[in-house]
Amino acid sequence: MPRYGKLIGASLGPGDPELITRRAWAVLQSGARWLYPVKKAEDDSYALAIVARGGIAVPDDAEQLVFPMTRDAEILGKAWARAALRTVELLAEGRDLVFLVEGDASTFSTFGHLARVVRELAPEVRVETIAGVSSFAAAAATTGSTLAEEDETLAVIPAAYGVGVIDQLLDEFDTVVLLKVKPLLDEVIELLERRGLLDSTCFVEKVGAPDERVVRDVASLKGEKANYLSLMLVHNPKRVRGELRRGCRTRKEALAVAPAAEAA
Template sequence: MRGIFYGIGVGPGDPELLTVKAIRAIEKVDVLIAPKTEKKDGSVALSIAKPYLKDDVEIVYQVFPMVKGFAENSTEAWEQNKKEILELLEAGKNVAFLTLGDPMFYSTYIYVYRLLEHEDIEIQTIPGIPAFAAIGSLMGYPIVEGDDVLSIVPATAPPEKVEKAVQAADNVVLMKVYKNFDEVTDMLARNDMAKQAVLVSRAGLPNEKIIRDIEEHKGEKLNYLSTILTRKN
């Protein structure tokens, strides 16, 4: 009998923010797939889930190189990862893929799901708390209220696309603010949204960083896991 494949969102960083359903799945699976980058050892998602791992769980690290136009151009590495997951499931093992935040929100899991969704296997996807929701609660910062319109924007998108999304909304969540922090800050200032902004880097993780005046911190190097919440004045 084939095992079940779980996609599990572990939230932004605090292990206590995992859902009960996520914890129960982690406690019963036989294998955990821990995604990692090619440049770094270890897995942030795995470190968050660590308090709930059973002693004999098998941990498999997989590297998922990102490529543009993934749907048409999945790489040999991705296909090998798929093959390894299917072999584990065929052996009757329940397998979980851990991902930061929510599995269906800017997640590597989305591409893994697309690789597996047409295979003859059972897939269960378990949602997790995205970073911006945790930051809103941490900072006492309402993300939207009343009839507010919210834009959630990856700061890695083309600058003109980012600015159009910002201008169209009352409230904004900017994700992945790290490479172009200064440019993003200037763009928010042009749109009268810099003074109201708060930035949190590595929310709920070691070395968490909170910036309440982003214009005063221009030039600082930020972690990839950096998010800005802001609104129109």
């Protein structure tokens, strides 16, 4: 029975190496072997570039794992299987592996899925997830925006859910973060124009990277091609909120509810 190394998901933040946490920084220099994601073999890795900008030399034995950008279930399934099998093979050598993650490893990341498949193949593998700065948190800080204050509500979704869903969420949440807006950029802009929300929307592309772009005149983007790593922060100051119940139930209220609940 092999003694597996630990699989570590190291969140690097969305682009600025100064947002790498002390914990992730220490793991990167711990002697653990690096794994990093690419869209195709021998392609550049955005995650690896973040670390390189931070001044840490890339180890000679760092290895790429290919995660293709496709919706073809068969292609994706084979790619995920290869990546997980290779990860287990390396872990079986007894050395820890650190998987480089752009943004936060728990938020729309390949790491969660990789870790699940690895555990299915080798349940003994220990997994550690190092929290990091998400792209939308960094975008809010960069633009001086607030994601939520006091009792405000926040939704974070991929824009690919479509303008119908986005339109509905704008009535239910004070702030809506739209990730990966590239495919629906024009349609989203038209929706925001109809809703009168262009002035309270900000577009951010590749936040924290040297070629970061912030656009407050969102209407000017119509007809343009956005980068895959782009998002919108949409605040709806017109949203009508329902009544909030402040505080917790008193002990008397809780006791009054309990018998009714038990009877049900």
